[in-house]
Amino acid sequence: MLHVSLEVTSTSKNNMTTRLPTFRFTKFQIFVHIVALLPLVILIIDALRGNLTYNPIQAATLRTGKTAMILLVASLACTPVNTVFGFTPAIKVRRALGLYAFLYALVHFSIYVGVDYGFDLQLILLELSEKRYVLVGFAAFLILLPLAITSTKGWQRRMKKNWKKLHRWIYAAGILVMFHFIWVQKSDIRQPLIWAGILAVLLILRIPRVRSRAVTFRTSRRAGGKKSAPPKPVEVNEPVVQ
């Protein structure tokens, strides 16, 4: 495998003038892809081995939901991690994290509708109308759907300014997901509150005034207290989910 791919690369270098799609990933990107896919792999292995607790459908629902939530928070962390902390590789994985969040949300949603409720629409609609956690979870999923579809470079180009407008809805989805997570708890809501707190920080760091202050603070500390002009945040050329 390795040999073949090397050959292809050298061929393209020597003979091709048109740009081939390159699939070169940085180590950080590979790391992110592996980490994001791991929960799905583990879920499938556990499901096949009958290792998903005595209530496997519920366990699979909870696991995929939680993974989706964490990945959504991770994708929302990319921008502030870049602008405020200057960790530029984060931008390269933002779209992937957003899409993985959607993937897990889709699996989560499908398990609920198809496996748990067996596509019993009447029952599902009753749940939707009676249970606020179902309602906000479904709303968040409905937001993620068009964002995932329009996450490609092509859609970004076609939609121009509207693309950014549309993808800002991810903030609303994040907030709805936190309510979903809090309301589904039986008693102890400390864990969802911690995640909601992280999300709140990530959203607050996007407010222009807060962001510029944070950048100034960081750069002044690095300069040993000396004043220096805040560096411009790295220009984002990648299509991103938010």
Place this chain on the structure above:
Amino acid sequence: MIPIKSSEITPESVYHDRRKFMKGVGLAALGGLAVAACAPAVAQPTAAPAAATTGGTIAPAAPAASGAMTDELGDPVNTFEEITNFNNFYEFTTDKEKVAGMATDFPTRPWTVEIGGLVNNPAIFSIEDILSRFDQEERIYRLRCVEGWSMVIPWLGFQLSTLLELVEPKSNAKYVRFETLLDPEVMPGQRSNWFDWPYVEGLRIDEAMNPLALIATGLYGKDLLPQNGAPLRLVTPWKYGFKSIKSIVKIDLVEEQPTSLWMAAAPREYGFYANVNPEVQHPRWSQRTERRIGETKRRETLPFNGYGDEVAYLYEGMNLAAYY
């Protein structure tokens, strides 16, 4: 009075292999040949670990028919593994699959239960007293958890009414209040102050006197394991599982309606009655349907968990949506 007959105890190995057993028996069982057919299937009862039954009166017997392994609706009992490894017992942990491991060293001997309050004969029973004084019988009951899952469990125990009759409630006793052991040393979940320990539950006295209300001391013909509420617990099968308080140390007859732990924690979600009711919705879990552990498809939840004939009279004229 009770349509659920206490059945003979079935060897655990037969219980475990019941699905295989049922498959093997196949149509023959339907033809009434179950007794004959079961003999080869029960060839190796070696798996049963030290089945020391407490009362000494119960001898393992071969199942008379496949009916011995189902509830009165014909649904098979859950496996011993399911019943003893999927437990809501917040005194240990909120993780249902971790309770069993954390409760292995829970000391159930010595154990005493204090019965008092508005009674003529207050008493303190040791668990040995209880086991020798009250005949243990098997009751196969459905357990419907408020979280939307359910099981069928072959309990071993005795009617709560016989215990109450012994202590003679006074005329002003209106409710029975139960209390779980409070000992954060052995119940690490009680170190969390998220709940107002100890666990408290209550029944109206007529509910407590209903023949279905059971004090369970065992299941599958063996002593209760700590994760199931050893050494003795309440079982009220027409109510959501949380009413069936575990590891009881105190029973009081009282005049005022007791406030249970869950009523105190979330009064809008958990009421005093907590009767299984598909008409009364919960903010999180479907009460119209439930998932039987071991099954994929949801089942419709039955009013009073299917025990309406036995208990509905208790609530005549009551608005069960208001008294949930």
